[in-house]
Amino acid sequence: MAALLEIKNLNVTYRNKEKSVYAVRDVSLSLEEGDALGIVGESGSGKSTLAMGILRLLPEATADVTGKCLFKGETDLLSISQKEYADLRWKDISIVFQKAMNSLSPVHRIRTQIEDIYHVHEPKASKEEIRERSLELFRMVGLPERVYNLYPHEMSGGMLQRVAIAISLLHEPSLLIFDEATTALDVVTQGQILDEVVRLEKSMHMTRIMITHDMSVVSASCSKVAVMYAGCLLEFGPVGKVLKDPAHPYTQKLMESFPSLHGEIRELKSIPGSLPDLSILHEGCVFAERCSKACERCLKERPAMRDVETGHSAACFALKEVL
Amino acid sequence: MAKSNKRSKLTRYLQGFKSDAQFRAGVIGIVLLLLVVALTPVLVTHDAHEFGSLSLGRPGQDGHLLGTNHMGQDVYSMIIEGTSTSLKVAVISSMISAILGILVGGIAGFFGGKTDIVISESINAFLMIPTFFLVLLVIALFGNSITNVMIVIGLTSWPGNAKLMRAQALSLRERTFVKSAVALGETRLQILTKYILPNGIFPVVANTTRGMAGAILTEASLSFLGLGDPNIISWGQMIYAGKNYITTGWWVSTFAGIATIITVVIFYLLGDGMNHVLNPKYSFGKGGGK
Amino acid sequence: MKRYVVKRIFSGLLTVLLVFTLNFVIIKAAPGDPIKTLMGKENSDPQLRAALEEKWGLNQPQYVQYFNYLRNAVQGDLGTSITYNQSVNKLIAEKVGPTVLLGVAAAIVALFIGTAMGIYCARHEGGIGDTIFSGFAYTLDAMPSFWLGLMLILIFASRLGWFPTSSMTDVRAGYTGMRYVADVAYHMVLPCLCLIAITMPGYFRIAKSSVLQVTNEDFITTLRATGMDEGKIFRKYIFRNAILPTITTFGITLAFLITGVTLIEIVFAWPGMGRLTMTAINQRDYPTLLGIYLIVSVAVSLVMILVDIVYALFDPRIRFE
Numbered sequence: 026m027a028a029l030l031e032i033k034n035l036n037v038t039y040r041n042k043e044k045s046v047y048a049v050r051d052v053s054l055s056l057e058e059g060d061a062l063g064i065v066g067e068s069g070s071g072k073s074t075l076a077m078g079i080l081r082l083l084p085e086a087t088a089d090v091t092g093k094c095l096f097k098g099e100t101d102l103l104s105i106s107q108k109e110y111a112d113l114r115w116k117d118i119s120i121v122f123q124k125a126m127n128s129l130s131p132v133h134r135i136r137t138q139i140e141d142i143y144h145v146h147e148p149k150a151s152k153e154e155i156r157e158r159s160l161e162l163f164r165m166v167g168l169p170e171r172v173y174n175l176y177p178h179e180m181s182g183g184m185l186q187r188v189a190i191a192i193s194l195l196h197e198p199s200l201l202i203f204d205e206a207t208t209a210l211d212v213v214t215q216g217q218i219l220d221e222v223v224r225l226e227k228s229m230h231m232t233r234i235m236i237t238h239d240m241s242v243v244s245a246s247c248s249k250v251a252v253m254y255a256g257c258l259l260e261f262g263p264v265g266k267v268l269k270d271p272a273h274p275y276t277q278k279l280m281e282s283f284p285s286l287h288g289e290i291r292e293l294k295s296i297p298g299s300l301p302d303l304s305i306l307h308e309g310c311v312f313a314e315r316c317s318k319a320c321e322r323c324l325k326e327r328p329a330m331r332d333v334e335t336g337h338s339a340a341c342f343a344l345k346e347v348l
Numbered sequence: 349m350a351k352s353n354k355r356s357k358l359t360r361y362l363q364g365f366k367s368d369a370q371f372r373a374g375v376i377g378i379v380l381l382l383l384v385v386a387l388t389p390v391l392v393t394h395d396a397h398e399f400g401s402l403s404l405g406r407p408g409q410d411g412h413l414l415g416t417n418h419m420g421q422d423v424y425s426m427i428i429e430g431t432s433t434s435l436k437v438a439v440i441s442s443m444i445s446a447i448l449g450i451l452v453g454g455i456a457g458f459f460g461g462k463t464d465i466v467i468s469e470s471i472n473a474f475l476m477i478p479t480f481f482l483v484l485l486v487i488a489l490f491g492n493s494i495t496n497v498m499i500v501i502g503l504t505s506w507p508g509n510a511k512l513m514r515a516q517a518l519s520l521r522e523r524t525f526v527k528s529a530v531a532l533g534e535t536r537l538q539i540l541t542k543y544i545l546p547n548g549i550f551p552v553v554a555n556t557t558r559g560m561a562g563a564i565l566t567e568a569s570l571s572f573l574g575l576g577d578p579n580i581i582s583w584g585q586m587i588y589a590g591k592n593y594i595t596t597g598w599w600v601s602t603f604a605g606i607a608t609i610i611t612v613v614i615f616y617l618l619g620d621g622m623n624h625v626l627n628p629k630y631s632f633g634k635g636g637g638k
Numbered sequence: 639m640k641r642y643v644v645k646r647i648f649s650g651l652l653t654v655l656l657v658f659t660l661n662f663v664i665i666k667a668a669p670g671d672p673i674k675t676l677m678g679k680e681n682s683d684p685q686l687r688a689a690l691e692e693k694w695g696l697n698q699p700q701y702v703q704y705f706n707y708l709r710n711a712v713q714g715d716l717g718t719s720i721t722y723n724q725s726v727n728k729l730i731a732e733k734v735g736p737t738v739l740l741g742v743a744a745a746i747v748a749l750f751i752g753t754a755m756g757i758y759c760a761r762h763e764g765g766i767g768d769t770i771f772s773g774f775a776y777t778l779d780a781m782p783s784f785w786l787g788l789m790l791i792l793i794f795a796s797r798l799g800w801f802p803t804s805s806m807t808d809v810r811a812g813y814t815g816m817r818y819v820a821d822v823a824y825h826m827v828l829p830c831l832c833l834i835a836i837t838m839p840g841y842f843r844i845a846k847s848s849v850l851q852v853t854n855e856d857f858i859t860t861l862r863a864t865g866m867d868e869g870k871i872f873r874k875y876i877f878r879n880a881i882l883p884t885i886t887t888f889g890i891t892l893a894f895l896i897t898g899v900t901l902i903e904i905v906f907a908w909p910g911m912g913r914l915t916m917t918a919i920n921q922r923d924y925p926t927l928l929g930i931y932l933i934v935s936v937a938v939s940l941v942m943i944l945v946d947i948v949y950a951l952f953d954p955r956i957r958f959e
Contacts, residue, residue: 114865127856480897605785612780
């Protein structure tokens with residue numbers, strides 16, 4: 026079976042007059058139907074940029090996106106026109122953003138916004154039809170009906186996040202991206218929403234990408250995980266394998282810093298050094314400067330992704346020693 | 349901690365000079381203006397106060413670079429002399445406004461609670477007053493000396509600064525180094541003067557710089573209403589004096605106006621530049637991931 | 639909503655009270671005898687003096703004087719003009735029409751042009767149009783209004799002879815009916831243009847920054863991700879959100895506009911409050927000046943309350959508070 030999404034050598038570079046920032050470098054990964062992929066990394070690791078790059082929502086004047094991104098084995102999301110892409114949006118790929126509070130227009134009722142979004146692909150749909158569909162989704166995510174007529178400021182953060190999720194499910198997309206979608210919520214609400222999402226996607230046959238810096242979110246709701254650092258993919262594999270037996274020194278450090286799996290990656294205090302300057306194209310491994318296992322080769326040559334075992338790979342020269 | 353904070357802001361200014369064109373243009377402009385003030389005796393070609401025999405001489409006529417006004421005074425030399433008047437008004441009135449604003453806003457934000465409510469409401473009320481008419485009234489009643497003009501402009505323009513300072517103080521008092529100072533038992537006055545004021549002052553400085561431009565324009569407007577100080581040379585008064593000769597001697601008003609615009613733009617550039625430089629969201633030419 | 643309106647009216651009243659108080663303090667603190675200030679220097683009519691002393695209650699304690707003053711002011715008694723020997727109320731009432739005409743016309747045109755240009759420049763940020771117009775607005779912002787007025791007279795009236803240099807009508811022609819309206823409009827062009835030029839940058843700046851800010855909001859990115867047409871996103875969502883600060887700016891610009899109108903009236907010899915102000919300054923007619931200040935302040939406060947209420951109608955966050 027062809028992969029639902031196959032990212033090949035994706036690069037995202039922000040450019041302005043003075044310099045370029047290499048925000049995502051040469052990332053390749055693939056996603057099968059029904060997968061739930063967690064992309065984790067510190068802030069500035071390029072994980073959100075990666076998603077925005079796939080969605081082609083970065084400003085074209087300042088952001089260069091290169092590589093391939095095959096959707097359902099045939100459509101290259103990066104080379105089709107914006108017009109062609111518009112047909113895929115929300116019907117096939119939808120997204121829920123970081124701050125629910127800001128993901129809805131504050132001066133329009135939820136109803137108005139849902140109607141407008143629904144009409145993008147179903148221009149003839151009646152208001153009644155849309156209302157019924159929305160209320161059905163509201164029930165699924167645990168929202169009362171009255172929400173439909175409210176303004177965003179009349180709701181709590183948790184409710185808004187549920188609204189945003191309901192809206193993302195309007196057309197039952199095959200790929201759903203969550204960009205830090207639960208970060209701003211309290212732990213209890215976050216847990217409830219994650220449970221519902223996992224349940225929903227099983228019934229709707231959806232594939233999900235979860236961008237987060239919270240390891241507990243990944244362990245609770247994902248089947249695969251990709252670890253990013255300074256724009257590069259360092260490790261990729263099934264959640265059980267990667268979290269329990271990390272292959273890359275960076276992932277190992279990451280797991281050491283959060284033994285309980287219930288913390289956020291804010292700043293890696295346990296690893297000396299800081300994030301490298303992304304405006305320089307580093308020759309060697311991006312993590313070499315902070316890596317305790319780094320050798321001379323790591324500073325000169327960039328390690329490619331190599332299989333640790335089937336379906337679990339990492340970008341490190343020291344892999345054998347690890348094994 | 350408070351000190352390192354200040355130093356990092358100073359380095360931001362230096363960094364800003366390199367990367368922010370507005371800030372750079374503003375700084376260079378100010379330096380040029382100060383040079384004009386310092387070199388006034390060298391730069392002038394005539395005694396600006398002296399009434400010459402040539403009334404309304406055209407630019408270039410008899411060695412008068414920009415012509416003469418109806419009293420025969422050399423327009424070019426008057427503009428050079430007027431520079432120091434404008435800068436004096438700008439600096440002194442803004443100082444008054446900044447000091448008042450910082451004190452009132454700092455106290456409101458730091459003490460919070462009822463004090464804050466009362467002061468904030470007063471600030472809002474002051475912000476709604478048509479300031480210019482108040483200034484005009486006071487100058488008309490108290491006499492139109494340049495000192496009065498500067499004091500009154502200062503006394504009426506502080507509310508904007510107070511509002512900024514209040515917001516700064518409100519956020520600063522939640523910061524760790526202020527909280528630890530509280531825990532260490534420093535008095536409120538000590539905390540206010542040692543931590544809140546020095547750290548919260550930077551946005552007020554940027555705003556005050558823009559306020560200087562406002563002060564220059566207000567002084568010019570007062571002069572245009574005949575409320576300028578008759579004993580000194582100011583650009584506003586030159587425009588006022590040239591008003592009646594706009595058709596026969598356009599140069600009298602025109603050049604003084606251009607000098608005003610240039611100076612005001614310099615202060616705008618500097619103020620806006622400072623805001624860019626101080627704004628943490630404004631990174632120096634960096635793309636940034638999010 | 640109710641609470642919000644009550645709160646706005648309350649702070650409006652507070653401002654008016656502040657203005658009255660400042661007025662009182664200024665009269666009392668001004669050099670010389672306050673009665674002399676209100677009578678005019680040359681006037682020494684003992685009857686008038688006695689009447690004023692009675693009215694102010696000068697032999698009573700300060701706070702009684704203050705309340706006396708407040709009572710008079712609230713009742714709309716602004717005193718008598720020294721130069722015209724008429725009640726200040728009546729004087730202002732006669733002059734307010736032309737000022738409002740000029741100010742309102744200019745404010746509305748400036749609002750539309752400034753906002754439209756701001757939106758255009760935000761949509762084409764960094765383009766040639768944006769660079770030129772932003773620089774233009776920046777310079778206009780730095781211009782003394784009266785100087786710009788003089789330049790307009792110099793170029794369009796004196797050199798080109800397209801428009802009249804001053805006043806509101808051609809008195810000699812004595813037009814009536816539509817001809818009169820056309821004549822006033824013709825005389826209004828230059829002063830209006832001048833006022834538009836100096837108030838427009840405010841609207842320009844706020845519209846541009848607001849559109850830029852809203853464009854970067856998460857909900858706009860979400861709408862883009864839904865595949866919604868860019869035109870619709872702009873018309874319905876960006877515009878509706880970005881226009882809110884402009885409403886507030888309209889109120890704030892008002893005080894600035896009145897200052898501008900005053901100065902421009904003097905340049906163009908427009909027969910309104912500005913001219914009255916100028917004469918009052920020249921004659922040291924303090925009751926008139928104080929009266930103008932009070933009226934202007936009260937008017938600004940009232941309009942600001944109105945603007946705030948209109949704002950609430952546009953912003954559900956306040957409407958349902």
